[in-house]
Amino acid sequence: MTNLATLLTASASAHGDRIAVRHETTALTYARLDDLSARTAALLQTRGVRPGDRVAVIMPNVPHFPVAYYGILRAGAVVVPLNPLLKAREIAFALRDCGARTVLTSPMSAAEAAEAAADTEADCLVVEPAGFDALLDAAVPLPGVAEAKDSDLAVILYTSGTTGTPKGAELTHRNLLGNAATAVQTLFHIRPDDVLFGGLPLFHAFGQTCALNTAVAAGATLTLLTRFDPAAALETIRRDAVTVLLGVTTMYAALLHAELPEGFDAPRLRLAVAGGASLPVEVLHGFESRFGVDVLEGYGLSETSPVAAFNPPDRPRKPGSIGLPVRGVELRLVREDGTTAGPGEVAEIAIRGENVMAGYHNRPSATAEAIRDGWFHTGDLARVDEDGYHFIVDRKKDLIIRGGYNVYPREVEEVLYAHPAVAEAAVVGVPDAVLGEEVAAVVVLRPGAHTTAEEIRDHVKAEVAAYKHPRVVRLADALPKGPTGKILKREIAVPPDTP
Structure with missing residues (x-):
């Protein structure tokens, strides 16, 4: 048994x-x-x-x-x-x-x-x-x-x-x-x-x-x-x-x-x-x-x-x-x-x-x-030394680890896209001295739409667990994209103190 x-x-x-x-x-x-x-x-x-x-x-x-x-x-x-x-x-x-x-x-x-x-x-x-x-x-x-x-x-x-x-x-x-x-x-x-x-x-x-x-x-x-x-x-x-x-x-x-x-x-x-x-x-x-x-x-x-x-x-x-x-x-x-x-x-x-x-x-x-x-x-990316010990170098995935909890950007982005004023959104992790990483969202609004970073933050907060919603929200004119139109998250820089 x-x-x-x-x-x-x-x-x-x-x-x-x-x-x-x-x-x-x-x-x-x-x-x-x-x-x-x-x-x-x-x-x-x-x-x-x-x-x-x-x-x-x-x-x-x-x-x-x-x-x-x-x-x-x-x-x-x-x-x-x-x-x-x-x-x-x-x-x-x-x-x-x-x-x-x-x-x-x-x-x-x-x-x-x-x-x-x-x-x-x-x-x-x-x-x-x-x-x-x-x-x-x-x-x-x-x-x-x-x-x-x-x-x-x-x-x-x-x-x-x-x-x-x-x-x-x-x-x-x-x-x-x-x-x-x-x-x-x-x-x-x-x-x-x-x-x-x-x-x-x-x-x-x-x-x-x-x-x-x-x-x-x-x-x-x-x-x-x-x-x-x-x-x-x-x-x-x-x-x-x-x-x-x-x-x-x-x-x-x-x-x-x-x-x-x-x-x-x-x-x-x-x-x-x-x-x-x-x-x-x-x-x-x-x-x-x-x-x-x-x-x-x-x-x-x-x-x-x-x-x-x-x-x-x-x-x-x-x-x-x-x-x-x-x-x-x-x-x-x-x-x-x-x-x-x-x-x-x-x-x-x-x-x-x-x-x-x-x-x-x-x-x-x-x-x-x-x-x-x-x-x-x-x-996950790592290297191994001559003694067989492994060292994590970076995460191949875009996973955010906030205070030990896993936050998956795509899930938060789906909620952001459900907001009527949002045209494009990207969720990334930014360094945080206490939590390791904080959740940040960069949002492009639809033409003619008007809203605030605080209102968008409250929208997400109502739909996901407390540890997932972005404390940092930035409104931007555009997001960096590659030749195929894919958003290039690696080129998004969000200061931790962004209002």
């Missing part, structure tokens, strides 16, 4: 009395998490969920997320985690695309989720502590775990390129089990007495594999932070004696510059793991000096479950590098002609291994373009 939910059942059997999940004053033991997930599986079945069905989870980092996650898997269904900041339009697209028949949502997302569910005829269940827990208490726990093959889908993670609508990366039980096992055994060396920091969003691949599944696989504790704030993060690290810190660049920068509480101490902190975007070397060294812990950088994508490369703890570390391919994974740098690049040469990263997704849901052409001869082509 290879169902991903066996991570929980095995740890519940071996470590039933240990704390699996903490969140503020709430603590769930492995035995309790196991029981609640079994009751969730039973509840879903009574509402018509069958093996293979898609169930969306729209929640922040709260204990009900792992309850729902493993409950869906136990029932043999497929988890579709969605960002709780999404608007109804965005949620409805994902529900319709994957065919989700059920939505589990937290109160904070209930209104948007309910609107999207009504639009797609999905069953929407609000997971609020009192009412939902009463439903679980009345449910008879589902015995065992639904059988699953290695190749069966466990999770669909929505991502997108810069030239289309969001795509659902299909991750199998084998993909996610293998990546979690690799993280536990060879990368982080997680033990049952470890406490992992849960400030990464669990709907994202990084938080899901490296925090949730890794902690559960080892029988360790995951301490959740609903919304990252440096002061709250420092208090969580101190209060819960965190041993392994997981974060993105902006988190490390915020913790580096945050005021330490009087008497702050983190004697058990033994490892910090960075991913999501390149960590500036000065931030890395500053963090290590301040907190007395090594920071190890890695690399991955939603399509690779996500970890593909990491600075191994038992080998020399190279700051600024994403490290070496992890166990069960191969990396090669591919030139435009398909040949393999040599040391020092910049080329596109291609990945092959047990972590690579099955494909994009209902997107055969996109899958064929991304996975060629068994190699997933990432769109």
